[in-house]
Amino acid sequence: MTTEVRSLREFKMPDVGEGLTEAEILTWYVKPGDVVTDGQVVCEVETAKAAVELPIPFNGVVDQLFFPAGTTVDVGTAIIAVAVGEGGAEPAPAAAAPAAEAAPAAAAAEPERREVLVGYGPRTGTVQRRARKTTAAPAAAAPVVPAPVVAAPVVAAPPVVVPAQAEPVGDERPLAKPPVRKLAKDLGIDLRTVTPTGKDGVITREDVHAAAAPAPVAAVVESAPAEAVEAVVAAVSHSGADVRVPVKGVRKATAQAMVASAFTAPHVTEFVQVDVTRTMKLVRELKESGELGAGVRVSPLLLVARALLTAVRRHPEINAAWDEANQEIVLKGQVNLGIAAATPRGLLVPNIKDAGSKTLPQLAVSLGELTDVARQGKTSPADLSGGTITITNVGVFGVDTGTPILNPGEAAILAFGAVRELPWVHKGKVVPRLVTTLALSFDHRLVDGELGSKVLADTAAILERPKRLITWS
Template sequence: MAVREFALPDLGEGLTESELVAWKVAVGDTVQLNQIIAEVETAKALVELPAPYDGRVSRLFVEPGVTVAVGEPLVAFEVEAGETPEAEPPAAPEDGGGQRPAPEVDKREPTLVGYGARPESGARPARRARPGLAIGRGAPVAPAAPVALAERPRATPPVRKFAREHGIDLASVVGSGERGLITRGDIQSFVEHAAEETTAAASAGSREKRIPIRGVRKATAEAMVRSAFGAPQATVFLTVDATPTLELVARLRTQPEFADARPGLLAVVAKALLIGIRRTPEVNSRWDEAANEIVQADYVHLGIAAATPRGLMVPVIRDADAMALAAISGAIRQLAETARAGRTAPADLSGGTITITNVGVFGVDAGTPILTPGEAAILAVGAVRRQPWEHDGGIALRDVLTLALTFDHRIVDGEQASRFLADVGRILADPASALALL
């Protein structure tokens, strides 16, 4: 038998760390290749990790709730000696003593699909050493020299958990251990010092709750700050009589070809947006600061903002401009369900070229949405209100909604934004007018 460690793999999209949410196995369990062994939460999604080997779990290095950097060990397995690939002995000439050099064993870990390319060298991913960390059931591993990841505060998993329970950011704590290792005592001292400074707020009658900023909330906050202060944003509004669109939706749902898709208002808005982009492609662009260029996409990767228990997420429908209405409707429903379940892959949360956010589902009439970083426009759809409206020369109760388009004023002029929004509104007020715009 041989012991093999499995480290947190590169999950892509520039993610450097993840929080272990739950183990699906325990020490002593026998697992098969690709069996789900753990769930980790990145800044973008909840990801299931499959087993890289057939074998028996001999050690779990990390407790649920602990944040782990890419390359740090998660679990160790006992596997049959021949289970992992070994390199062929090099064809080296014999030396004077007739001895060949000892063959080098390929120490690479199996590469899981979607977790990045295998390293070209046989070296394991660099990771921080953990004093006294045992591999499997062997002897403790001596602390290694600091590497690039050492800029992340150094602490053992139990200490990280202790800090999290007290709402302490490890970056604010000075470690007293070897090479700056943060100890439990350091956290306790920090807590006591903070309590002395905020005695009144920390009393038994405190009415405040502190929530650590991490995961999706942290990623969303950083993205919104980059967007708000990185691009000059303006918003235009348009109120539309959408009664004809809602009547169209009702008719489509009775037709066999739409039985599974069951299109709703949002799907029609998406289709109207895609048609509008053909006349005003500037809204489907991005600003390339490094190249000093505006990049205009000949495709539309449509982001659909979704409120989930983990926070705001924007899954992307790729090449939405090539889809029919039924396909768009099905894609919206599938992406929303996956996002709310926390199962959206990180790759599906990036690369969008324009976004729709449906604030109307919360009963809101309108708002000024903030751009998704890297995009030139975002369309907010307000709530449908049954209200008096001018119709056929008189006043009638109609289904009215408000559209709000926020745009990057470096890329899109006010005239272009207004024309685009007017085209979308025109289609919602008279779906047949789409024929004139195609």
């Protein structure tokens, strides 16, 4: 009888975004003993830019998960070990990890392709193979769910009895969007025990909250997505205890970027009130006529974006960046329009590439896709990089205006405030009109008051008389 020769291959945390040094493991989709194939997603990780699912680049049987969910791991660190057959062939499931078989000696280091997801392509390097463990493999019927990392409790509340969850049925991966999976992890809910109510059997946020009720008092929040914070605040609000939320991932990166921007670029903010009655009328007409295309969403933000892009075309010097190392102003060749979006993972600023060259229907489609993807937590690192100018729509929260902080590397950001009916002088009479406030913050190193004022004034003029979208474009 011939014994198949096997060895362990380690899959290391790749650089899923150019230049990132670490990522947090959100969810494992496999456990020791599972058979995996080349290209199969084994886990989901979160970086400072995006949540990404990681496919494994070879076949085999999972031997060990080196880190539980909730752990932040440096790029290049092994996160999973897989037993592979000779030549990298997939071992037969029935022959996986014989308990009584002696472990083979550690294989000598040999050059092999090290797979990465983005940026640099396959690399050749040296990988140390680990000796096969002699312990028996876990039974396939007993799934191993890594326990969340829990810090010292921060509330002194009476013990809370958590209802027992139903036993998981089957090993098929439930259907749910990444933010919902993250919410389930934070609440300690196994998605396989949740009854889906969404279309095509997709688990929704409401399904997870229903499975978690009555909500237990949590000791800490592992990370800081909006759903997790809301759940913990709701649970401890009656106790009056403090809640500590570790700053990780997107929130950590955002905090660092905002501090760097605020204390590096000298900010100037200018304000203007605008009568947008005609713009709001045009929005209604475009919605009713379907002129931009079936299913295309039309919103005031769309026309604000078009107005700003038109102003940038008239004053291209605003579409620039400051090069500190070379002490130069870099005039950007195309306008990548960023849209600040509040997501379950924190504030993201994905951008529409070459937005200045798009027609109004194309811009509407791109804007709709960008916001949908951001809210689902699926924005890719590429969509978050390369922005040149940004819009933040604070009006959706009922806020009149603000003094927005520049997105790092950009020269200007426009805040679009709430649209309100106010008394306004129109054709010599005081009448009710729809009015909004625009605020433009800019980097005073490369944008002087004249340039900033012209861009803001042109944007306002277009929104006051939107026909200029045609005459100025």
